[in-house]
Amino acid sequence: MSSKLKIEELGSTLNMEYKWLKPQAYFFAFFCLFWDGFLVVWYSIAFATDGPLMMILFPLIHVAVGAGLTYYTICLFVNKSYIEVDNSRLSIRHAPLPWWRGTVDLHPRDLEQLYVKEKINKGENGTTKQYSVRAKLKDGSDKSIIGFIGMEAHEAQQVEKKIESFLRIPDYYVEGEYGLTAKRMSNEVKTRRPIAGMPGDQSLKNLQLGSFLDFESNSYKVSYVTQYDWKNGDTDRLFQLQSIGRDKDRLLHLGQQRGTLNVFVEAKINLMESRAFAFSTENAPDKLQYQEHDFVLVQQSSGQLYLNDANSGLPVEQWTYESGQRYHIRVVSYQGMLEYFIGERELEGSFYKILNP
Known part of the structure; x- marks a missing residue:
């Protein structure tokens, strides 16, 4: 079990909590201090010397990059993702700081399958891998559930397996899925049985x-x-x-x-x-x-x-x-x-x- 992933099953509700903090956050923090500090010095000089307009406008792109990276770095230190699952919804939210992907809300009956996808990014500074948990929906669409740069493959797979087990979704291979391809195909598994309700809520x-x-x-x-x-x-x-x-x-x-x-x-x-x-x-x-x-x-x-x-x-x-x-x-x-x-x-x-x- 990952130290960043906390799982609690309370009656008919499954709760998971994922910490965003990762080792790269400390490097980003140092980089932001240098980047933002340089911009502060730059603008201090520009305003103190009544510098030309171009001296003020030229770094605006760098300001935007610095603001975005600083906000992301703060999120890495303080944010957590909260996953809540019961027989009426699958909800993902991020707190305490808002995140651009916002909240995900799905009904379990709309879920066909969950799977982990690997995204490989190649750049001048090397190759990075990103893992996300995605949902294949019954209407044929595909939706990202949770995934960040820094989330390990085994962490994403733990989230996938736990939700599938709780909702009784039979696991089968999805094209493009990361990991074992020895899973059964969709036509070889049994459709999930409904989730048992709480006592007194039987149907x-x-x-x-x-x-x-x-x-x-x-x-x-x-x-x-x-x-x-x-x-x-x-x-x-x-x-x-x-x-x-x-x-x-x-x-x-x-x-x-x-x-x-x-x-x-x-x-x-x-x-x-x-x-x-x-x-x-x-x-x-x-x-x-x-x-x-x-x-x-x-x-x-x-x-x-x-x-x-x-x-x-x-x-x-x-x-x-x-x-x-x-x-x-x-x-x-x-x-x-x-x-x-x-x-x-x-x-x-x-x-x-x-x-x-």
Whole structure:
């Protein structure tokens, strides 16, 4: 652990504190004293002797350089960067002196991946290297999170790994990333699970294996989870709810579509009924009929399927049919098998007393 990096994890909040001070700060301080002192003497002479206007205007560029370098040097001695992460934001701020990059505020759901980037600067006085932590966002953009001249590679990597671990972002290789290239590629890792909230702040979005919840006056335990990571960035989950009591077991499907959570209580369609669909993966029908309802194909998806808590996925395809806003049929194809699910939409508030492990 770097002596300049302090990490504290308090409940559902991660706090990191990074000191700017580095050995070069003492050289900069000496240089600024010499540079600024020379300018003070220069202007003292210019004003004392009523020197020509050019004598006053000529060093203005040097004054600007001196002021900027002096401010930067003071920041190196007194400033710290504060990183705060929870399930609703990732915030970076610098204090006590303002810095030109200002504050960074991102929502964790917008983060696709974090990585460390190396920038090599070659000049007359040699080569310098700068390391920064950058965020690859789900909208395709790329944003610098934190990085200064003097930040070591291992310090930047510590920040990256700690945030990824806290937010449960699976680590994979990003083109241009500094360090090991032996990381798995993006299509080989599982989409992160949601961050567990504080007690009393539970929701369906945080549901996981071993969770408990109530629905229609009955209690259930999540006994199995199937996760679907789609190529468009969405993630769906199918939970097997084991009844605690005499009620039948249920299937709960949480579908994510552009950030919106769609909740369906599902049941498997048996083999005899599914044969009536005459479904073919090579030529999927535009419409299906089931129990006097007409269903229209609205989406075809492909991606990776993860059974229970497995980290390795299986190729999967899914066809989603809808009958109005209330019902849907999902046809899922993986490992040469076809599974059919009929679902009825439910309100998220219909599920209560949610307790996550």
